[in-house]
Amino acid sequence: xxxARPSGRPRDPDVDRKLAEAAVALFGERGWSSFTIEAVCRRxxxxxxxxxLRWSDKTELxxxxxxxxxxxxxxxxxxxxxxxxxxxxxxxxxxxxxxHGRAALRLAMEAESAPGLAERCVEMVRAQIRAARAIVHxxxxxxxxxxxxxxxxxxxxxxxxxxxxxxxxxxVPPEVRASAPPxxxxxxxxxxxxxxxxxxxxHTA
Amino acid sequence: xxxARPSGRPRDPDVDRKLAEAAVALFGERGWSSFTIEAVCRRxxxxxxxxxLRWSDKTELxxxxxxxxxxxxxxxxxxxxxxxxxxxxxxxxxxxxxxHGRAALRLAMEAESAPGLAERCVEMVRAQIRAARAIVHxxxxxxxxxxxxxxxxxxxxxxxxxxxxxxxxxxVPPEVRASAPPxxxxxxxxxxxxxxxxxxxxHTA
Numbered sequence: 002x003x004x005a006r007p008s009g010r011p012r013d014p015d016v017d018r019k020l021a022e023a024a025v026a027l028f029g030e031r032g033w034s035s036f037t038i039e040a041v042c043r044r045x046x047x048x049x050x051x052x053x054l055r056w057s058d059k060t061e062l063x064x065x066x067x068x069x070x071x072x073x074x075x076x077x078x079x080x081x082x083x084x085x086x087x088x089x090x091x092x093x094x095x096x097x098x099x100x101h102g103r104a105a106l107r108l109a110m111e112a113e114s115a116p117g118l119a120e121r122c123v124e125m126v127r128a129q130i131r132a133a134r135a136i137v138h139x140x141x142x143x144x145x146x147x148x149x150x151x152x153x154x155x156x157x158x159x160x161x162x163x164x165x166x167x168x169x170x171x172x173v174p175p176e177v178r179a180s181a182p183p184x185x186x187x188x189x190x191x192x193x194x195x196x197x198x199x200x201x202x203x204h205t206a
Numbered sequence: 207x208x209x210a211r212p213s214g215r216p217r218d219p220d221v222d223r224k225l226a227e228a229a230v231a232l233f234g235e236r237g238w239s240s241f242t243i244e245a246v247c248r249r250x251x252x253x254x255x256x257x258x259l260r261w262s263d264k265t266e267l268x269x270x271x272x273x274x275x276x277x278x279x280x281x282x283x284x285x286x287x288x289x290x291x292x293x294x295x296x297x298x299x300x301x302x303x304x305x306h307g308r309a310a311l312r313l314a315m316e317a318e319s320a321p322g323l324a325e326r327c328v329e330m331v332r333a334q335i336r337a338a339r340a341i342v343h344x345x346x347x348x349x350x351x352x353x354x355x356x357x358x359x360x361x362x363x364x365x366x367x368x369x370x371x372x373x374x375x376x377x378v379p380p381e382v383r384a385s386a387p388p389x390x391x392x393x394x395x396x397x398x399x400x401x402x403x404x405x406x407x408x409h410t411a
Contacts, residue, residue, distance in 0.1 A: 032236075034237055
């Protein structure tokens with residue numbers, strides 16, 4: 002989609018940053034159904050004209066803000082599959098539990114609301130799949146994982162687990178759920194849990 | 207919270223059902239920030255007076271609707287820990303992926319918006335914890351699981367995995383994610399994945 006920006010006129014990075022911050026925060030708190038360019042400008046303390054010079058519609062504004070503020074999941078090679086997966090889970094708990102966590106969760110849930118958002122969401126999942134796939138393939142090459150390890154189920158367990166951890170830590174009172182360990186400790190313990198067999202004897206299929 | 211219902215006047219179950227269905231659908235689609243008693247009545251085709259006879263505010267209306275329509279996660283004793291966990295995952299994919307899945311995901315994310323919703327969300331998580339705890343304890347008694355098995359991480363992996371599966375199946379185009387198997391097949395394969403070790407040799411801690 003082309004933006005309605007007069008050629009030759011440079012964008013002010015400070016205004017860009019304020020608008021992106023306000024867009025991500027507003028979307029996280031109230032969701033797509035309450036998202037308007039006017040509300041973003043009010044929150045950012047920026048005149049509406051500045052926003053309309055940059056974006057012709059609110060989907061573009063939000064998609065660009067999410068892209069610049071949420072960051073990307075990337076693959077980190079630590080030398081062992083356990084270390085790599087701990088880094089992946091740390092990035093995921095940071096994404097869902099951090100400052101912009103509500104916006105990331107909203108995006109996962111409300112992406113259907115607008116085509117520009119769906120694309121951004123697919124990009125987020127694609128980055129997770131790329132990182133997980135690279136980790137699994139290295140683990141197989143190093144002989145740490147069986148050849149047939151499923152990237153899909155590994156992602157369901159790890160991404161889902163990180164999301165569930167972020168959601169319940171945010172919502173559920175400590176007397177209902179065991180108190181949450183720091184992010185680094187959660188990542189290590191949870192990866193060990195997923196990697197290490199729990200069955201003491203083989204189940205009969 | 208007391209409802210403003212005249213004593214001696216029976217509630218019409220058909221009107222109750224229509225209002226509850228409309229409330230859950232509307233909340234799932236547009237979230238708490240767009241949720242009003244008026245909008246629920248419009249969608250249900252029911253006069254506003256009927257709703258105001260039953261509920262004094264919109265939080266009560268939604269909390270009651272979610273309680274009656276979303277159902278509860280329950281513990282099913284199949285005789286093996288694998289069978290029990292497959293039943294748990296099936297209930298979870300049904301909760302998040304089924305007809306009311308969007309409302310369940312919204313509830314997990316927007317529970318902070320209102321105290322009555324937070325309570326309902328805690329109740330949902332509490333039922334999941336109760337079911338998982340019963341399954342783990344039976345598995346330990348039968349000698350299938352080690353004594354120290356963590357209910358918390360098991361829940362993160364299984365509930366999170368079911369949520370992630372439901373979200374990505376809904377959102378992500380098939381060329382990005384491997385095509386989704388039927389719910390029963392996903393539940394069996396995913397539980398086997400979580401229960402069975404993937405490491406071909408012990409990692410060095």
